[in-house]
Amino acid sequence: MTSTPTRQTTGASLHALPKAAPAGHGALPRNPGMALDIGWLEEMRHVNRSALERRAQTLTKRRSIKADNQAAWLLRSISLMDLTTLSSHDTDERVRRLCAKARNPLSADLIAGLGLGDTAIRPAAVCVYHPFVATAVKALEGTGIHVAAVSTAFPHGLSPLETRIAEIRASVGDGADEIDVVIPRGLVLGAKWQELYDEVAQFREACGEAHLKVILGTGELSTLRNVMLASMVSMMAGADFIKTSTGKESVNATLPVGLIMTRAIRAYEERTGFKIGFKPAGGISTAKASLDWLVLMKEELGRRWLEPDLFRFGASSLLTDIERQLEHHLTGRYSAAHRHAMA
Numbered sequence: 001m002t003s004t005p006t007r008q009t010t011g012a013s014l015h016a017l018p019k020a021a022p023a024g025h026g027a028l029p030r031n032p033g034m035a036l037d038i039g040w041l042e043e044m045r046h047v048n049r050s051a052l053e054r055r056a057q058t059l060t061k062r063r064s065i066k067a068d069n070q071a072a073w074l075l076r077s078i079s080l081m082d083l084t085t086l087s088s089h090d091t092d093e094r095v096r097r098l099c100a101k102a103r104n105p106l107s108a109d110l111i112a113g114l115g116l117g118d119t120a121i122r123p124a125a126v127c128v129y130h131p132f133v134a135t136a137v138k139a140l141e142g143t144g145i146h147v148a149a150v151s152t153a154f155p156h157g158l159s160p161l162e163t164r165i166a167e168i169r170a171s172v173g174d175g176a177d178e179i180d181v182v183i184p185r186g187l188v189l190g191a192k193w194q195e196l197y198d199e200v201a202q203f204r205e206a207c208g209e210a211h212l213k214v215i216l217g218t219g220e221l222s223t224l225r226n227v228m229l230a231s232m233v234s235m236m237a238g239a240d241f242i243k244t245s246t247g248k249e250s251v252n253a254t255l256p257v258g259l260i261m262t263r264a265i266r267a268y269e270e271r272t273g274f275k276i277g278f279k280p281a282g283g284i285s286t287a288k289a290s291l292d293w294l295v296l297m298k299e300e301l302g303r304r305w306l307e308p309d310l311f312r313f314g315a316s317s318l319l320t321d322i323e324r325q326l327e328h329h330l331t332g333r334y335s336a337a338h339r340h341a342m343a
């Protein structure tokens, strides 16, 4: 892969950490997209899987976070989270409980023990199915926490295009700030790049001011090369974020996939000047895993990608483990996970 060289680093580390900016849109110029450039895709075809796997191992093995810094980085993981419920048994009440948790993700004991004072540590967004957007918008009023909706026939993306576009418009109409769309994986597997580009461009248009996150379903794209090409086409068509997975595939967010997607983001910025966000999602359920992802972002794209306008975790259970680890940090003991149940 000639156009996306590896950034050379001497070791992966997370040290002192300034406070995260709020999730709000507007600080960065938005990606307008560009014409589909098939020639550029051709240049991106060569992906060295074993080099990416080695790089992923190096990043996590050599990570060092001093104990004092660890709590700060876990708090950052909370600020970068799309706290998610995407269950077949979701209800308005369940979504309201999740929003209450998003308003107050940490117990008073933890807030006091960590010396947080009035500093509000909250997830960047709550992510729900379309029918619960209005409920979440109401429950989060005044908090600055965004509402993200999964639209376009999540998780498979296989309803008629006009139905998927209507779904986006309905979610925006109900007040969603962000729309997470899924692509039909068949368009990638069949190398139908023009069709994929046209669909994503129409999704972007339907989003209006809401930001567009494009879910690739990487575990179903067969090769890392396909992940690279789908990432590039999505950004060319105007994606604000590219996202790995729905959480419903048998393989979800992996570090090698994260590496290829962040390198696509770097290549796109080098060519166009626009910074695109990244959202690994699916199966990220431990505090340790969240730190691995933060190391990857810092090493591959730099500190700017540790802010919620450029990085999110899509996660339904990560917050529970972070709470447990913060409690352990303070008391030296672990409490049972059920004490931190979210909904």
Ligand SMILES: O=C[C@H](O)COP(=O)(O)O
Residues within 6 Å of the ligand: 084, 086, 127, 245, 246, 247, 248, 281, 282, 283, 284, 285, 314, 315, 316, 317, 318
């Ligand atoms: O987009 C977010 C994912 O659906 C969450 O997946 P998870 O339940 O494995 O954390």
